[in-house]
Amino acid sequence: MVNPSPTFTFGNEIALEDLGNGISRKILAYENSLLLAQVWFESGSEGYAHSHPHAQITTVVSGSFQVTIDGETAVLNAGDSFYAVPNKVHGMTCLEAGSVIDSFSPVREDFLVNTKQ
Numbered sequence: 001m002v003n004p005s006p007t008f009t010f011g012n013e014i015a016l017e018d019l020g021n022g023i024s025r026k027i028l029a030y031e032n033s034l035l036l037a038q039v040w041f042e043s044g045s046e047g048y049a050h051s052h053p054h055a056q057i058t059t060v061v062s063g064s065f066q067v068t069i070d071g072e073t074a075v076l077n078a079g080d081s082f083y084a085v086p087n088k089v090h091g092m093t094c095l096e097a098g099s100v101i102d103s104f105s106p107v108r109e110d111f112l113v114n115t116k117q
Contacts, residue, residue: 002107004031011038021045022094027111028101035107041065041094049091054104056084063098067091 005027014026022045028036041047041063049068059081066075067082069090076082078098084090104111 002030002032002109002112005029016040023047025111030107030112033106035102035104035111037102037104037111038099039102040099041097043094043097045094047092049089051087051089052108053086054106054108055086056090057103058082058084059101061099061101063094064096065098065100066093066095 009029011026011028014028016024016026018024019039022042023039025037025039028038030036038061039047043063060076060078062078064075064077066073067090069082069084070088074082075095082090
């Protein structure tokens with residue numbers, strides 16, 4: 001069980017977590033059934049192909065990304081989104097530097113290791 005994030009979170013007060021390979025992230029808000037994060041990518045950086053038991057919906061805020069989900073590939077730009085079904089392999093390559101908003105259900109407890117709960 002996860003203690004929920006505060007009612008309000010302010011992006012300028014959240015530490016940017018360097019994930020390496022040109023990727024960084026801020027955990028914005030969460031509770032047991034949901035987690036929201038913003039992730040920044042440098043051009044050419046890759047979110048490696050992986051799967052997890054969480055449903056994931058991602059919206060592109062800026063930049064351009066080649067996204068592959070379960071063998072199907074599309075290029076997504078600002079305002080575009082994708083849904084990754086739980087346990088389906090998915091990954092992305094950043095074509096033009098930018099950021100995305102990731103939402104996961106249930107919460108990604110593994111993402112909260114470095115946050116104050």
